[in-house]
Amino acid sequence: MYESINRKKRSIADITRYGNWCGKGNNGRAPIDILDAQCKKHDNCYSSRGMWNTSCDIEFLHNLARNFGAITKRGTHATAYAIAAISGFAYKVGGTAKLKSMYPILIPFIP
Template identity: 40%
Template sequence: MLCRTVIPLLLAIGIVTPALAEPGAIVEPKMLIHGNYCGPGNNAPLPPIDPLDAACARHDACTPNGGIPSRACNVRLQREADAVSRDPKQPSDVRAMAGFVAAGAAMLQIADEPGRNLTMMRPGVRP
């Protein structure tokens, strides 16, 4: 009978404890898809590993911490990644990943102005 009460209590404490931690103590997971900067999160202050990673680092730099990037920020990433995808000097795997990043940048949420509703970029739309 004691197990039926204690085990659920311990599970509840284990689930709630991270939510009670100080905000700085919770680390957001990194889901990088390429290099040190492409994807959610980054490995700053490590340097970018190639031109695609450098484009992603610039995108991270123009995105407010925990915020939504501007249309111009996403369009820049889309253009730079597209240029890498067409660069014959880049390895084929980097060109393929750059094409993926360019396509993904066209679908990222944007926040053009504080307090404005979030929108989705439409391919081919200029800021």
């Protein structure tokens, strides 16, 4: 029973991280792909401009949206992480409707 619970905890934790830079903390290694590279840029932006800097979040959001086609080719984990990040920051650019009008590729993926 405990093994089952621990497995579920690990699977939830895995969703909140991606690659070497996406999610809480990073390991300092090279980004594994385009999504991870955008997360690294976002982390570095926070380092230089301050944590939770809105301009960093908006830049991150636009970078994810512009590269969304390449991100989806990386698989379901990358796609799910990108969708969660986009959905979480969408309000900073006026919401998901505005974002979808700017980046139609997102229409099937975000509410």
